[in-house]
Amino acid sequence: MQVPPPLLITADGNASYLTGGHAMLQGLRPTERPTTQSSLPDGATLLRYTDGLVESRTRSLDDGVTRLRQHATTHRHLPLHRLCAELAHDSGDTRDDITLIAVRTPIRPQFG
Numbered sequence: 001m002q003v004p005p006p007l008l009i010t011a012d013g014n015a016s017y018l019t020g021g022h023a024m025l026q027g028l029r030p031t032e033r034p035t036t037q038s039s040l041p042d043g044a045t046l047l048r049y050t051d052g053l054v055e056s057r058t059r060s061l062d063d064g065v066t067r068l069r070q071h072a073t074t075h076r077h078l079p080l081h082r083l084c085a086e087l088a089h090d091s092g093d094t095r096d097d098i099t100l101i102a103v104r105t106p107i108r109p110q111f112g
Contacts, residue, residue, distance in 0.1 A: 003050065004017075004049060004053075004054060005019045006018045008047075009044065009046075009072055010043070011044060015073045017065075017069075018038055020034075020036035042107045043104070043105060043107040045076055046104075047072060047087075048100075049068075049099060050096075050099040050100075052096030052097050052099070053068060053091050053098045053100055055096060057095070067090075071086070075087075080102045
């Protein structure tokens with residue numbers, strides 16, 4: 001099963017897919033997987049999701065991924081539970097199951 005890459009949305013609205021360390025999920029046996037590290041800026045939101053969120057019978061996978069990026073960026077200021085509900089609702093004509101996990105880094109106060 002191919003799991004789409006995580007989507008990182010910064011507090012100022014820049015969005016990018018994190019493709020480093022990305023691999024297919026196969027079986028239950030332990031296996032070597034590529035790894036990578038990324039620093040998440042303050043106030044960033046990271047989305048992990050299954051293909052059911054972006055695949056549809058009425059649009060291409062590329063269109064679904066683009067739509068997710070645009071919609072997530074537009075609604076990035078929502079509380080996480082509302083953001084997830086909005087993205088799941090907007091997934092459109094899907095008959096596949098959807099798993100969506102969102103985390104947000106806190107904004108640290110600036111002293112000076």
